[in-house]
Amino acid sequence: VAHAGRTVGRLGEGDWDGKVSEIKKKIKSILPGTSCDLLPDTSHLPPEHSDVVIVGGGVLGLSVAYWLKKLESRRGGIRVLVVEQDYTYSQASTGLSVGGICQQFSLPENIQLSLFSASFLRNINEYLAVTSAPPLDLRFNPSGYLLLASEKDAAAMESNVKVQKQEGAKVCLMSPDQLRNKFPWINTEGVALASYGMENEGWFDPWCLLQGLRQKVESMGVFFCQGEVTRFVSSSQRMLTTDDEMVILKRIHEVHVKMDHSLEYQPVECAIVINAAGAWSAQIAALAGIGKGPPGTLQGTKLPVEPRKRYVYVWHCPQGPGLETPLVADTSGAYFRREGLGSNYLGGRSPTEEEEPDPANLEVDHDFFQEKVWPHLALRVPAFETLKVQTAWAGYYDYNTFDQNGVVGPHPLVVNMYFATGFSGHGLQQAPGVGRAVAEMILEGSFQTIDLSPFLFNRFYLGEKTQENNIM
Amino acid sequence: MWDLVLGDRRINSLRLVAPMWNGTRGIHRLGGAVVPEGNQKKERTILQFLTNHFYDVEALRGYLLQREMSKVHMKNRSFTWLEEQHGPYSAGAFFILKQGGAVKFRDKEWIRPDKYGHFSPEFWNFREVPIEAVDASDCEINYEGLDNLLLLKELQSLSLQRCPHVDDWCLSRLYPLADSLQELSLAGCPHVSERGLACLHHLQNLRRLDISDLPAVSNPGLTQILVEEMLPNCKVVGVDWAEGLKLGPEEQPQDTASPVLA
Numbered sequence: 047v048a049h050a051g052r053t054v055g056r057l058g059e060g061d062w063d064g065k066v067s068e069i070k071k072k073i074k075s076i077l078p079g080t081s082c083d084l085l086p087d088t089s090h091l092p093p094e095h096s097d098v099v100i101v102g103g104g105v106l107g108l109s110v111a112y113w114l115k116k117l118e119s120r121r122g123g124i125r126v127l128v129v130e131q132d133y134t135y136s137q138a139s140t141g142l143s144v145g146g147i148c149q150q151f152s153l154p155e156n157i158q159l160s161l162f163s164a165s166f167l168r169n170i171n172e173y174l175a176v177t178s179a180p181p182l183d184l185r186f187n188p189s190g191y192l193l194l195a196s197e198k199d200a201a202a203m204e205s206n207v208k209v210q211k212q213e214g215a216k217v218c219l220m221s222p223d224q225l226r227n228k229f230p231w232i233n234t235e236g237v238a239l240a241s242y243g244m245e246n247e248g249w250f251d252p253w254c255l256l257q258g259l260r261q262k263v264e265s266m267g268v269f270f271c272q273g274e275v276t277r278f279v280s281s282s283q284r285m286l287t288t289d290d291e292m293v294i295l296k297r298i299h300e301v302h303v304k305m306d307h308s309l310e311y312q313p314v315e316c317a318i319v320i321n322a323a324g325a326w327s328a329q330i331a332a333l334a335g336i337g338k339g340p341p342g343t344l345q346g347t348k349l350p351v352e353p354r355k356r357y358v359y360v361w362h363c364p365q366g367p368g369l370e371t372p373l374v375a376d377t378s379g380a381y382f383r384r385e386g387l388g389s390n391y392l393g394g395r396s397p398t399e400e401e402e403p404d405p406a407n408l409e410v411d412h413d414f415f416q417e418k419v420w421p422h423l424a425l426r427v428p429a430f431e432t433l434k435v436q437t438a439w440a441g442y443y444d445y446n447t448f449d450q451n452g453v454v455g456p457h458p459l460v461v462n463m464y465f466a467t468g469f470s471g472h473g474l475q476q477a478p479g480v481g482r483a484v485a486e487m488i489l490e491g492s493f494q495t496i497d498l499s500p501f502l503f504n505r506f507y508l509g510e511k512t513q514e515n516n517i518m
Numbered sequence: 519m520w521d522l523v524l525g526d527r528r529i530n531s532l533r534l535v536a537p538m539w540n541g542t543r544g545i546h547r548l549g550g551a552v553v554p555e556g557n558q559k560k561e562r563t564i565l566q567f568l569t570n571h572f573y574d575v576e577a578l579r580g581y582l583l584q585r586e587m588s589k590v591h592m593k594n595r596s597f598t599w600l601e602e603q604h605g606p607y608s609a610g611a612f613f614i615l616k617q618g619g620a621v622k623f624r625d626k627e628w629i630r631p632d633k634y635g636h637f638s639p640e641f642w643n644f645r646e647v648p649i650e651a652v653d654a655s656d657c658e659i660n661y662e663g664l665d666n667l668l669l670l671k672e673l674q675s676l677s678l679q680r681c682p683h684v685d686d687w688c689l690s691r692l693y694p695l696a697d698s699l700q701e702l703s704l705a706g707c708p709h710v711s712e713r714g715l716a717c718l719h720h721l722q723n724l725r726r727l728d729i730s731d732l733p734a735v736s737n738p739g740l741t742q743i744l745v746e747e748m749l750p751n752c753k754v755v756g757v758d759w760a761e762g763l764k765l766g767p768e769e770q771p772q773d774t775a776s777p778v779l780a
């Protein structure tokens with residue numbers, strides 16, 4: 047055949063192509079059945095098998111993917127697939143976040159997570175180095191957090207600062223006099239005590255972290271897919287506990303990923319599923335059957351994470367606080383920070399339970415600023431009495447209604463679903479630490495560096511709250 | 519891993535990489551973008567092409583990058599043992615001199631390493647003599663290395679000119695020196711931006727601050743004004759914004775060898 051090709055080729059190339067198509071047509075007409083067409087194009091579908099499927103491509107999902115690939119014992123040992131339903135990240139909490147990082151928490155685990163994340167961000171060009179890409183510029187402002195406390199919260203703040211100092215955070219307490227000295231633009235009326243973070247605290251650009259993680263994770267060989275998880279196919283096994291009670295343990299075998307704007311779906315066979323879906327984690331958990339049972343039992347305990355809408359406003363105030371302004375969190379819950387060099391500030395306030403806005407969409411309520419945020423800001427910083435709102439946006443908190451702290455680790459009944467969600471507004475700053483903890487849990491079987499056992503799912507059933515007192 | 523590669527291809531790739539390596543060391547510096555010009559640019563695209571097509575080139579580049587980084591880490595390790603044995607001042611002085619900088623003890627002359635990197639061991643005797651001035655220009659000092667520098671509690675003058683690894687995180691660490699530091703120079707540091715300059719407000723005793731020629735600062739004139747407002751007692755040297763429209767920072771003659779003590 048090769049000889050024939052060569053001899054024919056010498057006569058002229060065009061002849062050869064025509065002959066080939068004629069031969070093909072003849073064969074088609076002779077043979078029965080449909081023509082031998084090419085395999086259908088499946089490049090947009092995820093792979094059919096994957097060791098780990100991560101539902102959610104935000105900063106937490108990508109962090110888990112990164113640490114899984116970094117801590118695997120053999121190069122190429124784990125096949126990871128990240129499923130993200132919206133590639134534009136238009137509603138993802140990561141991109142809409144204010145981007146702050148601080149160590150001023152009351153739980154030691156939270157402090158350690160933030161400290162590790164600070165060192166991760168500081169050395170981001172070592173962790174996320176990709177040979178062909180330029181170094182990442184996180185635009186980190188090391189200006190610190192300033193938390194103000196009224197009389198009744200002062201004792202709690204003192205004990206919190208003691209815990210923070212023990213864990214290694216660089217935080218100092220300030221009296222109202224010292225506050226006035228250092229930041230003359232503050233009105234210290236109603237402030238009994240303040241805690242100021244000196245190092246490793248500030249704010250940065252969350253998009254840059256997301257892009258950096260994304261490109262590093264792609265270079266490590268993680269698969270990405272845009273689609274929606276619609277179904278989990280699982281198998282169950284009945285077992286008896288030591289008290290002779292029947293327990294049904296489930297194992298997810300397949301994840302059905304549905305493509306956008308079509309009914310096409312791909313069943314992905316998997317060994318482990320990670321729920322990092324942020325504000326939508328409860329839906330994913332419900333798909334796996336978590337919470338389907340009589341209330342008060344372990345089967346009936348739902349994942350108590352729901353989306354809560356939070357507003358962020360940007361305003362311009364020409365006489366406002368200067369370059370040294372930290373992120374100030376007022377006694378009323380209002381917070382603000384500087385944005386850039388041009389006297390712009392951004393901030394907001396967490397609404398109370400009665401004021402909670404409807405999380406169905408991300409539309410901004412400007413009256414909320416006028417009535418609930420501005421008065422507190424103007425009281426604390428008199429210069430803010432004259433300001434002009436430039437823009438505003440809204441984003442979701444993956445709010446843990448139980449105790450406002452994250453859910454990390456496996457589910458007791460659906461044994462191969464791991465959670466990395468529910469961080470209620472501090473997911474971005476704890477993402478590197480949480481990603482590493484989940485990867486360690488999967489690869490080693492237990493938490494190795496930071497012990498996040500207080501964040502396991504069991505606490506929802508047992509009713510033990512790991513309450514975090516400093517939430518903004 | 520190298521055994522798996524076909525002999526020809528490996529030798530070819532190494533042959534092409536090795537001579538290019540000397541010319542384009544800039545890629546592997548953490549110091550950021552090196553502006554490619556002409557020949558460098560052509561070499562860069564060839565290197566890029568090879569990296570995209572051969573796993574071993576990519577792995578080699580990754581390995582060399584990691585090695586550069588670990589070299590910097592090695593230079594910036596903490597000398598806690600030295601500090602216990604000889605006191606904080608001697609340990610700090612040893613760290614600076616090893617990096618290639620210069621130190622000045624109180625009432626003594628500047629101690630500087632010569633062009634071979636040797637320096638006189640007389641400072642080991644100065645256990646109780648505090649260090650007044652440090653000139654760490656062009657040193658590869660980074661965040662961890664500042665551990666050794668922060669031991670020097672009576673430091674009055676610090677020069678970090680053109681240090682490639684000093685960035686905003688490092689500046690946020692300088693507040694323990696607030697009581698004594700009177701003069702600070704950050705001229706020419708490629709990674710210092712206005713965000714790091716914002717945390718210099720702790721240094722209330724600062725009398726002279728040099729922030730000229732910082733390429734990462736987005737708006738030098740406005741930054742200078744804001745820094746001057748933040749540190750009212752300090753003379754900020756950098757861009758002369760009062761001179762009208764200027765696109766870049768002025769070239770200020772800097773006498774870095776012996777900074778003047780205020």
